[in-house]
């Protein structure tokens with residue numbers, strides 16, 4: 001494990017990745033590139049998998065237990081409360097299976113929330129609940145007013161509040177502690193999707209007291225697609241899992257006695273694991289990613305990302321793009337919004353006559369940036385910029401320059 005060197009400043013970690021020199025990758029919110037250490041851990045695990053006589057019964061359990069403990073530290077929780085899940089959708093589905101909604105109850109969600117955290121609740125809709133969508137307000141103090149509207153939307157008829165730590169399209173941060181308090185006041189379930197922020201933003205299940213927090217670890221955590229974790233609170237303790245795998249029952253370690261069928265589940269929240277957590281490639285890569293991120297240090301990553309993007313944010317604002325203040329958004333994920341009627345018009349005019357691909361104006365901007373080897377995403381009505389430890393001030397200078405040429 002790399003030493004957790006939280007004190008001191010983080011310097012650019014580009015050398016740890018396989019990024020072509022001329023490529024500006026500002027798109028970790030789409031998919032994080034793999035640090036070499038994570039890729040190599042995957043390759044080594046694949047080599048062992050090719051020779052299964054190298055894999056023993058312990059390999060189905062011991063790496064998972066180490067990873068469970070490390071995931072717990074990311075959220076200030078304990079390992080017994082962690083389940084290893086293949087996707088955010090899986091982790092959310094396990095929660096949905098434990099909730100019984102009544103007709104007329106509401107489910108509070110954010111406007112344009114990521115779909116896994118909407119579809120998961122369809123069983124509750126079938127029971128008679130309905131979504132109460134809290135959309136982003138326009139104008140000044142957007143984050144503060146969005147947070148306030150969220151708290152106001154939670155009432156005695158709220159069965160569930162399901163949201164993201166930072167909005168996946170533009171990084172708007174939400175006050176999870178305040179929402180948790182309000183949800184507890186009315187007895188609602190409270191579920192957080194931290195897929196975009198885990199490992200970078202502080203998460204503290206003791207302070208926030210959610211019922212569940214899920215994170216798929218292939219974005220901010222820089223691991224492979226297909227494994228993440230869920231932290232589950234006391235309301236999930238006796239819950240029935242959605243997968244009935246042999247691996248999740250008590251005593252599964254004893255391969256000779258697997259047909260002594262067991263009613264009891266494995267202890268803690270292990271019952272909500274997916275059996276894919278025993279895939280040596282996925283678990284090996286997640287363990288390496290946890291080591292890597294812990295070596296970088298969440299606070300140091302935040303400081304680094306703020307520092308390398310500050311001049312860009314100032315520059316892009318002077319060109320009329322809107323960017324939320326640092327205190328209102330995640331440092332690893334933020335949106336650039338062209339104000340209606342002004343710069344969006346300018347972008348349109350500048351694009352007229354160019355051989356621009358089909359799609360929305362912003363989609364055209366994204367494609368034109370990609371032609372300059374600059375990778376960002378378009379989500380909703382914003383260009384989403386999502387830096388990580390391999391980015392440099394020069395990457396942002398190139399984005400600023402490219403936006404200036406549009």
Ligand SMILES: Cc1ncc(COP(=O)(O)O)c(C=O)c1O
Pocket residue numbers: 029030086087088089090114116164168193195196216
């Ligand atoms: C906020 C958020 N949650 C979850 C996911 C991925 O969902 P799942 O793990 O269900 O595939 C994404 C992917 O973009 C996301 O942005």
